[in-house]
Amino acid sequence: MAGLALAITMLAASHSVGEEAGPYVVTGDGILQPLTGAKGEPARGAALITDRQRSLCTLCHSGPFPDPHLHGTLAPNFAGVGARLSEGQIRLRVVDMKRLVPNTIMPSYYRIADEEGQRVAAGWRGKPILSGTEIEDIVAYLATLKG
Secondary structure (H helix, E strand, O other), X not given: OHHHHHHHHHHHHHOXXXXXXXXXXXXXXXXXXXXXXXXXXXXXXXXXXXXOOOOOHHHHOXXXXXXXXXXXXXXXXXXXXXXXXXXXXXXXXXXXXXXXXXXXXXXXXXXXXXXXXXXXXXXXXXXXXXXXXXXXXXXXXXXXXOO
């Protein structure tokens, strides 16, 4: 229970609503450099992955997380993703999966999408869904899932 409280505290500390998206460079099928210039924190990434109000990852993905009955089945299981993909490949998939699979239903969490005709709250217009720090935290956590 203490671990969960710590994870929630760390998640709250990392959450920055409407942060501007910074530049990034796609090389092949990945983004080789961290979006923030630093590696993320796996514990915060684990909390974000299972946060059904913030990242929504477990709506579609399953993995080695608590509450398996809440896991999605639409997308690949995260188990072993750190062995299958590099950090750069994971990063691009979270930043902008549409770059790799244009018709995916997975949202682009960092790339600013064309909002014309979309109903986007004023505070979020032109802003990414997740901050660069949050993306790096998710990348750091997913990279630990080797088996």
